[in-house]
Amino acid sequence: MTFAEARERMVxxxxxxxxxxxxxxxxAMRDVPREAFVPESLKSHAYDDRALPIEAAQTISQPYIVALMAEAATIGPEDKVLEVGAGSGYAAAVLSRLAAEVVAIERHAELADLAxxxxxxxxYANVRVLAGDGTRGFPDEAPFDAILVPAAGGKPPQALLDQLADGGRLVMPVGGGIYQTLIRLTRTPAGFAxxxxxxxxxxxxxxDRD
Incomplete structure (x- = not known):
């Protein structure tokens, strides 16, 4: 089976x-070659239904989770998107097929450079990957129409909520323990839905700590 055939079966x-x-x-999931975002030794597993290890002891998310978060974010072709935690760059590549501009912030400088x-x-000319603390967002270029956080916390960082545009959506898993709940918060005139x-x-x- 070719990688293109594997992508189609994955979808x-x-x-x-x-x-x-x-x-x-x-x-977008059909277009982005996931095999290009995993280590050479794992290319044959690129379309497995699971997360895979990458550099810096991190992981590339399960394909379904990337698609679920992208769909929940309801990204339009004119939107500016912030991703917190670029990892291999795979999700940013998928998001780039949906949005006008994607900024991804990765705390591991090694991963940021590789991605x-x-x-x-x-x-993927409409994506920038920056090294830094993504929990602080990127206020110099806010507001963002969508912010995706593929890592769990007790609640979304206030800095990210503050950087959402009117009608902007933040998608993030919240909760402690092994399992969390994936949520979307949408900025409305009355607060966050x-x-x-x-x-x-x-x-x-x-x-990162100051």
Whole structure:
């Protein structure tokens, strides 16, 4: 089976079968070569239905989780998106197919550099990867139409909520322990509306100390 065939099967069996219906999200998952974002030794497992280890003792998220978060964020083609925790750059690449601009912040400088070079070599020109503490957001370029946080915390950092545009959406797992609840908070004139997307398992969100 070719990688293209594996991608198509992934979308059919892992994405559509679990209820992801957004056509743009499904096409983005078909377009981005996940095998380019995993270590050489794991390329044959690139489309497995699970997270995989990457450099700096981190992981690349399960494909379904990437699609679920992207769909929950309801990203439009003119949107500016912030991702907290770039990892390998895979999710940022998927988001780049949905948004006008993506800024991804990665606390591991090694990963930020690898992801940036990888995305550039693959031609994802509307993505920037920066090294830093993503829990602080990127106030110089706020507001953002969507913010995605693929790491769990007790509650979303206030700095990220403050950087949402009117109508902006923050998607993040909240809760402690092994399992958390994936939520979307949408900024409205009356405050933040909350939607839930079921139980998930993420690594903890880590903030750098001053």
């Amino acid at each position: 059919r069996e892992q994405i559509e079968a679990r209820g992801i219906s957004d056509a743009r999200v499904k096409q 940036s070079r990888r995305l550039t070599s693959l031609g 909350r939607d839930e997307y079921g139980s998930v398992a993420f690594v903890p969100l880590i903030a």
